[in-house]
Amino acid sequence: MILTETLSKQFPTRKGQPPVLAVDGLSLEVGEGEVFGFLGPNGAGKTTTVRMLASLIAPSAGRAIVNGFEVGRQDQHIRACVGILTETPGMYDRLSADKNLSIFASLYGVQDVRGQVEKYLRILGLWERRFDEVGRFSKGMRQKLAIARALLHEPKVLFLDEPTSGLDPEAAKLVRDFVEELKAQGTTIFLCTHNLDEAERLCQRIAIFKTRLITVDTPAALRQRLFGRRVVFHLKEMQPGLLALLQALPFVKDARAIDNKLLAALDDPEQHNPLIVRQLVEAGAAIQFVGEMRHSLEDVYLQMINHGGAA
Amino acid sequence: MNASRVRIIIDKEWAEVFKNRSVAYTMIFVPLIMTLLPLGVLFMLRSLGGTGGDTTDVPANFAAICQDLPGLDCLQIYITNQFLLLFLLMPTSIPVAIAAYSIVGEKTTRSLEPLLATPVTTAELLLGKSLAAVLPAILATWVCFAIFCLALLPIGVSQAVVAHIVSPLWLTAILLVGPLMAVMAVVTAIIISSRVSDPRAAEQLAMVVIVPVLGVMFAQIGGLFVLNAQFVWVSALVILGVDVLMVYLATRLFRRETILTQWK
Numbered sequence: 156m157i158l159t160e161t162l163s164k165q166f167p168t169r170k171g172q173p174p175v176l177a178v179d180g181l182s183l184e185v186g187e188g189e190v191f192g193f194l195g196p197n198g199a200g201k202t203t204t205v206r207m208l209a210s211l212i213a214p215s216a217g218r219a220i221v222n223g224f225e226v227g228r229q230d231q232h233i234r235a236c237v238g239i240l241t242e243t244p245g246m247y248d249r250l251s252a253d254k255n256l257s258i259f260a261s262l263y264g265v266q267d268v269r270g271q272v273e274k275y276l277r278i279l280g281l282w283e284r285r286f287d288e289v290g291r292f293s294k295g296m297r298q299k300l301a302i303a304r305a306l307l308h309e310p311k312v313l314f315l316d317e318p319t320s321g322l323d324p325e326a327a328k329l330v331r332d333f334v335e336e337l338k339a340q341g342t343t344i345f346l347c348t349h350n351l352d353e354a355e356r357l358c359q360r361i362a363i364f365k366t367r368l369i370t371v372d373t374p375a376a377l378r379q380r381l382f383g384r385r386v387v388f389h390l391k392e393m394q395p396g397l398l399a400l401l402q403a404l405p406f407v408k409d410a411r412a413i414d415n416k417l418l419a420a421l422d423d424p425e426q427h428n429p430l431i432v433r434q435l436v437e438a439g440a441a442i443q444f445v446g447e448m449r450h451s452l453e454d455v456y457l458q459m460i461n462h463g464g465a466a
Numbered sequence: 467m468n469a470s471r472v473r474i475i476i477d478k479e480w481a482e483v484f485k486n487r488s489v490a491y492t493m494i495f496v497p498l499i500m501t502l503l504p505l506g507v508l509f510m511l512r513s514l515g516g517t518g519g520d521t522t523d524v525p526a527n528f529a530a531i532c533q534d535l536p537g538l539d540c541l542q543i544y545i546t547n548q549f550l551l552l553f554l555l556m557p558t559s560i561p562v563a564i565a566a567y568s569i570v571g572e573k574t575t576r577s578l579e580p581l582l583a584t585p586v587t588t589a590e591l592l593l594g595k596s597l598a599a600v601l602p603a604i605l606a607t608w609v610c611f612a613i614f615c616l617a618l619l620p621i622g623v624s625q626a627v628v629a630h631i632v633s634p635l636w637l638t639a640i641l642l643v644g645p646l647m648a649v650m651a652v653v654t655a656i657i658i659s660s661r662v663s664d665p666r667a668a669e670q671l672a673m674v675v676i677v678p679v680l681g682v683m684f685a686q687i688g689g690l691f692v693l694n695a696q697f698v699w700v701s702a703l704v705i706l707g708v709d710v711l712m713v714y715l716a717t718r719l720f721r722r723e724t725i726l727t728q729w730k
Binding site: 166203209211212213231234235237241244245246247248249250254259261262263264301304305 | 486584585
């Protein structure tokens with residue numbers, strides 16, 4: 156659904172200063188119906204990437220195909236089949252929610268403008284407030300209205316740039332739940348976010364990006380790639396010799412003792428845990444719990460951004 | 467060019483503009499004041515002057531066109547000639563406020579990016595915004611001119627003065643030159659609006675387009691020249707040329723990327 160090949164964007168600056176490279180050689184592929192997370196720090200070039208993919212700005216180099224149309228050559232076709240929620244979605248504050256949506260539905264060439272406007276106002280819980288001026292809406296309501304605006308023409312691809320940024324937890328949850336619904340309906344979603352929990356919950360794959368693409372994979376695979384799988388054995392008390400026993404096992408890649416816990420890095424915990432438990436019990440250990448140690452996506456993200464992925 | 471999208475842009479602009487009371491009042495009351503002012507002056511001239519006045523009260527080159535008209539009629543025609551220029555000032559100044567705000571206003575409220583993300587083309591967007599500003603200004607001017615003409619006889623202006631006002635010269639100026647000047651003013655305002663970051667700056671800069679009209683007005687008052695058919699037709703052709711150039715420039719200078727990425 157989205158394909159980029161060495162996509163780059165550089166912005167000119169004032170005379171005498173070098174141009175700013177915002178996106179450098181981005182190559183990625185997003186499948187139809189996929190929810191794709193695009194993570195990166197402020198100023199990483201996420202919004203620039205979204206703007207290029209939505210045909211709002213032209214790439215400096217490389218190419219991008221969205222829904223079969225090429226960015227820079229078939230921009231109007233792309234704009235007609237994508238929806239975009241910008242980071243700061245502006246509205247016509249003096250106009251009603253209904254009027255705001257009607258204008259955009261008409262510009263997108265929606266056949267049944269009234270029907271679509273009603274559908275999305277109802278879905279997003281704004282139907283009762285449809286004739287109110289948008290200027291009186293709360294931030295959460297504005298965000299919901301902006302999402303409705305991005306969806307009026309039933310786009311094949313939806314770009315969401317920080318959809319829950321600045322929202323209170325309740326409004327953020329409403330937005331996330333709605334994205335879950337869209338995901339269930341098979342809409343391709345390109346989600347730029349700082350919220351790692353949100354990315355993990357919603358996205359099938361995640362790209363970590365800082366001007367260049369650092370990595371792209373599923374959240375689970377990223378964790379495993381960086382930190383492997385670690386199992387923690389909680390003991391009643393640590394006894395001498397248990398750590399050495401663990402280190403001596405051939406399938407244990409790394410072992411450490413912290414207080415009354417033993418940590419083991421394993422490739423296949425399902426296969427090796429029973430063997431380790433048996434060995435430890437035979438050596439006199441009293442095992443209270445065994446569990447897998449999960450690294451958060453935040454650990455992965457920080458590791459990737461700060462050290463380029465070297466754990 | 468998709469006419470439907472142009473119509474939607476016009477509809478959107480009007481919905482926004484006429485929700486803003488200060489702009490709506492400006493569009494209604496300024497033309498009305500510009501209409502009532504000359505009517506008031508003509509009425510007072512008739513009331514106070516009786517049948518007096520002579521052609522020595524007007525510049526010499528103007529007196530020549532009065533020929534054997536009574537002095538008061540000549541004076542009224544002279545004064546009317548200055549005030550009629552207000553009907554060229556109207557379509558130039560009224561739409562500037564709307565047009566100057568049209569792009570920079572959307573930048574300020576951050577509504578421009580979603581708008582540019584729709585399939586609307588730059589030409590459709592600029593045409594829609596231009597027409598949204600030009601049409602009400604032309605309509606207001608024509609309605610006010612009609613009111614002015616209809617009120618002349620009831621306030622006691624002579625048939626000779628009415629004939630001078632409702633003449634091919636002034637009808638050409640108001641029905642042709644006025645709209646052409648409105649287009650020039652609006653496109654200039656839109657160009658400025660797309661390149662500045664403050665709506666007030668856009669409005670003030672765009673007001674420069676009224677300078678030529680003021681120039682003609684002061685030249686007439688000072689007796690430097692008298693507006694005539696040749697001048698009106700040449701002006702119409704020149705302004706038409708400027709309009710075409712300005713429309714071309716507007717579409718060339720409207721850079722979506724610059725507007726989206728470099729505006730703070």
